[in-house]
C-alpha cells in the first residue's frame with residue numbers, strides 16, 4: 290500500500306469561507322493591528338489586545354465553517370483503507386470535521402477549536418470560552434487558576450510544538466507520496482517538509498494556484514482549483 294502524506298495549507302479551507310490569515314499575503318500580515326491580536330507578546334502584556342482578540346474570534350468564521358469537497362475527499366480516501374497522514378497548517382479542525390480521525394492529523398499551528406491556559410496549561414473548548422465572552426466576560430480567565438486564556442493556536446512569536454514538528458518530519462521522511470496542497474510553501478518550517486520528503490525519495494506533488502519555491506523539485510505541479518483537483522488526484526493514488 291502506498292503511504293501518502295498531505296500537507297494542507299490555507300488554500301484547502303478557502304472554499305469553506307476561511308480566508309488565508311497567516312500566510313505571507315495573509316490578512317494578518319497585511320494588517321499590523323490585526324497581527325498584534327495574534328502575536329504572543331502583545332497578547333500576554335495588554336488586556337485591551339486580549340479583549341479585541343476575543344471579539345475578533347466571536348466575529349470570525351472559524352467555528353461555523355463547514356468542511357468542503359477537498360476535506361471530504363481526504364477523509365473518504367482514509368476511510369477506504371488507504372495509508373494516509375495529514376499535516377496541516379490550518380487551525381480550523383475541518384479535516385476532523387469531515388470525518389478524518391484525530392490520530393491521522395498533525396496540526397502544526399494548533400487548533401482554534403480549543404483554548405489553553407497560559408498558566409496551568411489546562412485545555413477547554415473555544416465554544417465555551419466564546420459563550421463566556423458573549424455573556425459579558427470580555428477577557429475570560431482560566432476557571433482553574435485565574436491565568437490568561439488564549440486560543441490553542443501557535444501565535445506569531447511562539448514556537449511550533451517540537452513534538453508535533455518532529456512527528457511531521459518523521460512522516461515526511463517515511464512517506465512515498467507527499468502532496469502539498471493549498472500552501473504557498475513560504476512559511477517555515479512547514480514548507481521545508483516538502484523538501485525533506487523529496488530528499489528522502491517521496492514523489493512530491495504540489496497542488497496550488499500560485500507558484501511555490503518548491504515547484505522546481507516537484508514531480509508534478511497542479512494548478513487547477515483544489516476542490517476538483519484534490520479529489521481527482523486522490524482517486525488516481527488509490
Ligand code: ZN
Nearest residue numbers: 406409431434
Ligand atoms: Zn489555568
